[in-house]
Amino acid sequence: DQEVAEYQKSLAIRVSGFDVPKPIKLFEDCGFPTTLLNAISKQGYEKPTPIQCQALPIVLSGRDVIGIAKTGSGKTAAFILPMIVHIMDQPELAKEEGPIGVICAPTRELAHQIYLEAKKFAKSHGIRVSAVYGGMSKLDQFKELKAGCDIVVATPGRLIDMLKMKALTMLRATYLVLDEADRMFDLGFEPQIRSIVGQIRPDRQTLLFSATMPYKVERLAREIISDPIRVTVGEVG
Ligand code: ADP
Ligand code: MG
Numbered sequence: 001d002q003e004v005a006e007y008q009k010s011l012a013i014r015v016s017g018f019d020v021p022k023p024i025k026l027f028e029d030c031g032f033p034t035t036l037l038n039a040i041s042k043q044g045y046e047k048p049t050p051i052q053c054q055a056l057p058i059v060l061s062g063r064d065v066i067g068i069a070k071t072g073s074g075k076t077a078a079f080i081l082p083m084i085v086h087i088m089d090q091p092e093l094a095k096e097e098g099p100i101g102v103i104c105a106p107t108r109e110l111a112h113q114i115y116l117e118a119k120k121f122a123k124s125h126g127i128r129v130s131a132v133y134g135g136m137s138k139l140d141q142f143k144e145l146k147a148g149c150d151i152v153v154a155t156p157g158r159l160i161d162m163l164k165m166k167a168l169t170m171l172r173a174t175y176l177v178l179d180e181a182d183r184m185f186d187l188g189f190e191p192q193i194r195s196i197v198g199q200i201r202p203d204r205q206t207l208l209f210s211a212t213m214p215y216k217v218e219r220l221a222r223e224i225i226s227d228p229i230r231v232t233v234g235e236v237g
Contacts, residue, residue, distance in 0.1 A: 004022050004023065007023060007025075008023060008054070011023070011050035011053060011054070011233070012050060012233055012234045012235075013050055013051075013053070013054045013231065013232070013233055014231075014232045014233075015054060015229060015230065015231050015232075016229070016230045017063075017227065017228060017229035017230055018227070020058065020229050021057040021058050021060075021061050021063075022057060023053040023054040023057065024048065024053055024056060024057050025047070025048075025053065026047060026048070027040050027045070027047065027048055029057075030056050030057065030060060030081070031060070032081070032085065033085075033088070035124050035125060036081065036084055036085070036121065036125070038124070039120065039121050039123075039124050040077075040081070040121075042120075043120060045077065048074070048077075049073055049074035049077075050069075050073070050233045050234075051067060051069040051073045051074055051075055051078050051231065051233045052074050052077055052078045052081075054231045054233070055067050055075075055078040055079075055231050056078060056081060056082060058229050058231065059078065059079065059082040059205075059207060060082045060085060062205055063205075063227065063228070063229055064205060064206045064207065064225045064226055064227065064228040064229070065207045065208070065228060065229055065230075065231060066208050066209075066210075066213075066221055066225065066228045066229075066230045066231070067207065067208070067209045067210075067230075067231050068209075068210055068211070068212070068213060068230070068231070068232045068233070069209075069211070069231075069232070069233035069234060070211055070233075070234055071211060073233060073234070075179070075209045076113070076114055076117045076179075077117065077121075078209075079103070079177045079179070079207050079209065080114075080117055080118050080121055081121060083101045083103075083118075083151065083175055083177070084121050084122060084125055084127060086100065086101065086174070086175050086205070087100050087101060087125075087127055087150050087151070087175075088125060088127075090172075090174075097169065097171050097172040098149075098168045098169040098170055098171055098172045098173060099130070099149050099150055099151055099152040099168065099170075099172065099173055100150050100151070100172050100173060100174055100175060101150065101151040101152070101173070101175045101176075101177070102151075102152055102154070102159075102170070102173050102175070102176050102177070102196070102200065103118070103151065103152070103153045103154065103176075103177040103179060104154055104155070104156050104159065104176075104177065104178050104179065104184065104189075104193060104196060105153065105154070105155060105179045105180060105184075106155065106179075106180050106183040106184045106186075106187050106189065107133075107155065107183075107187075108133035108134055108135055108155055110179070110180060111131055111132075111133045111153050111154060111155050112131060112133070112153075114153045114179065115129060115131040115153040118151055118153060122150070122151060127150045127151060128148060128149045128150045128151070129149060129150070129151045129152075129153065130144050130145055130149035130151070130152050130153070131152075131153050131154070132145070132152055132153070132154035132155070132158050132159055132162055133154060133155040133158050134155060134157065134158050138158075138161065138162075138165070141158070141162060141167065142162065142165055142167040145162055145167040145168045146167055146168075149168075152168065155189075156184060156189040156192035156193055156196060157189070157192055159192075159196060160192050160195060160196065163196075163199065170196075170199045170200045170201075173200045173201070173204065174200075174201065174203075174204045174205060175204060175205050175207075176197065176200055176204050176205070176206045176207070177206075177207045177208075177209070178193065178206075178207070178208045178209070179209050180209065180210065180211070181193075181208050181209065181210040181217050181220070181221075182210045182211055182212045182213070182214060182217055183211075185214070185216050185217055185220075190216065190220065193220070194220070197224050206224055206225045206226075206228075208221050208225060208228075
């Protein structure tokens with residue numbers, strides 16, 4: 001309606017797709033458990049950024065999202081917070097069954113940053129986060145993954161290595177995030193991304209974030225994402 005349209009306009013949000021959930025104004029509008037709201041305020045996050053206002057209710061509704069917003073706009077929390085809720089909603093399963101949330105990022109620095117942010121929100125919920133990227137001992141990573149995790153944050157190449165070594169399986173994975181998809185393509189990770197996506201059940205929830213949407217990324221998005229809602233913030237894309 002008119003009020004929603006004006007609110008979106010005031011935040012420079014554009015959306016496309018059917019049945020788009022309304023943007024929220026406060027983290028309290030998300031229906032988060034108190035433990036998560038406390039973790040959010042502990043981070044010093046007073047209110048959601050524009051991409052969070054629109055993406056959080058969509059992701060929480062279980063829909064796939066293509067999110068396009070510039071660096072520094074708060075995309076990480078837009079996919080981490082609903083991931084915590086998604087994991088808390090799962091029935092208890094044996095730890096051997098692998099991560100529920102899988103996040104791919106282009107570089108070890110980015111993977112590490114996401115890992116740190118995920119840990120801040122996961123910790124108070126007993127959710128285990130592992131990071132998998134080059135430059136760390138493969139044996140140590142193998143052992144850590146074997147011990148079990150709920151969220152894995154990875155660069156595509158190293159995640160493929162770990163899957164080949166059977167350090168983890170994707171049997172339990174139902175929430176996939178491709179972060180900075182355009183940079184992953186620039187770095188030549190398209191085959192690895194396709195391989196990882198192909199190992200995750202098709203009824204998963206898939207989120208793709210990117211600062212730009214070149215044709216190659218758009219083509220992949222169309223193949224691997226179902227009925228997405230596209231959220232664009234600001235003058236990007
Ligand atoms: P992006 O992935 O879009 O580049 P990040 O998720 O890395 O952005 O967030 C950029 C910075 O903003 C980080 O330092 C993060 O902690 C901070 N941040 C994220 N969400 C909020 C919020 N709601 N309020 C205040 N700071 C936030
Ligand atoms: Mg980011």
